[in-house]
Amino acid sequence: MTISVENTLPNYDNLPDACIISLAEYGAIAVHGTEQSKYLQGQVTCDVNTLTDNNLLLGGHCDAKGKVFSVFRLINRQNIHLLLQPITSINQSLAELKKFGVFAKVTIEQTTDLAFYAVAGKKATAVLHQKFVELPNSLTPVLQVGSTTIVYLAGKLTRYLIIDEAKAAEQMINDFALVTYSQALWNLIEINEGFPLLAPETVTTYVPQMLNLQAIHGISFTKGCYLGQETVARMQYLGKNKRALFSLKSKSANNELITLQAGDIIEQQLGENWRKAGDILASYISDDGIYYLQAVLASDIDSTTNLRIKNHENSALSLVELPYNLAE
Structure with a gap:
């Protein structure tokens, strides 16, 4: 199944009312095991102990000098902690997490079986309601519907992350019949939302x-x-x-x-x-x-x-x- 990606690059003031963004350069570090929360708690800036299946944490992973390897959105999906971030910041962060992870009961790896998309725009909520009766919101930003994880991102522009196995995600995106843009548009939105993008x-x-x-x-x-x-x-x-x-x-x-x-x-x-x-x-x-x-x-x-x-x-x-x- 192939999704056609629009190559145009609109300015921020002329974004469509609703669109799909293919996050082909987006990924996650997966941390799972009996000590997953305990281990991450000693590695990142956010309070991992407050993570639930329905909330979202923002955080950073630093070296011993306090310099940032990565900035991530942390969610729990199917009992696995996912540190969502651009692929460009994963390599060093993953290597450091794995280096110290040998002393804990955890498995740490980059996800390979998941696809990431975003639905964005002032009519994004209405579009998703075509398929989902219930959606996440600012109070409950993460929702699991079958194999699909939907993440609501608060900000100036309405956005939802869609995370699923590749085949299921692609089928869903095609069903919406919206114009699909490249990850460049996601970067534009992140820039305007003031969310750090590390290369x-x-x-x-x-x-x-x-x-x-x-x-x-x-x-x-x-x-x-x-x-x-x-x-x-x-x-x-x-x-x-x-x-x-x-x-x-x-x-x-x-x-x-x-x-x-x-x-x-x-x-x-x-x-x-x-x-x-x-x-x-x-x-x-x-x-x-x-x-x-x-x-x-x-x-x-x-x-x-x-x-x-x-x-x-x-x-x-x-x-x-x-x-x-x-x-x-």
Whole structure:
């Protein structure tokens, strides 16, 4: 069975009322066994002990210095803990989890039998109601219907994750008869929602607070020890963190086609000069030439600051309001 994927790249203001997104570059680390929760509790920033079959946790996996391997959404599916994330951040995180996992009664592996899709847009709920009587919501964000796991993601745009075995998922997606977009559109939405997207170039570069994990409730400061916890606590209570994650957008369409990658530099204007302001984590360029970027900048940067992409003088950027408060 083949699903046709639309190659157009709409801008954020012209998204369809409802669409499917094929998350071909999305995956999960599966942790299962009698000590799955106990083991993960000592490895990640969120409080795994609060995980149920129907809730959703956000979190990060850090090295001993508090630098982030991955940012994930954690759910429980069929008694298996799944750390949902882009495939680009799985490799190092998986290797580190497996390295310490030999001392616990757990099995840790990357999923290979599951397919991931998203249904997004202001009419996404109505579309899913064509097939499902009950849907997850902000109070109960995870619902299991047969072999299908549906995850509601709160934010500016209505979104649901659909997780199932590949054949069943593809059949369902075809039944909806909606336009299916590539994962690039998912990245655009994540950028606008302020959810961190890590590439291999930016893994183990930032502590969780530089990626706003404290603002999206991805860090528990009461759970006790976990790998990197001392650095995370020091940043929180001593106020040493001076950087944060931001969403940016070009002010107008650009005629210049810029090829961007994680680690590229954002500059800010200081008087008549330009100086480094931060680094790009992820990017999306719509077909009409609008640039959407996710970058780590100084946490106190002013919204009136002139910003641009280094070596591209005409790439004027502005900050996009995040759907959460950085002071949280």
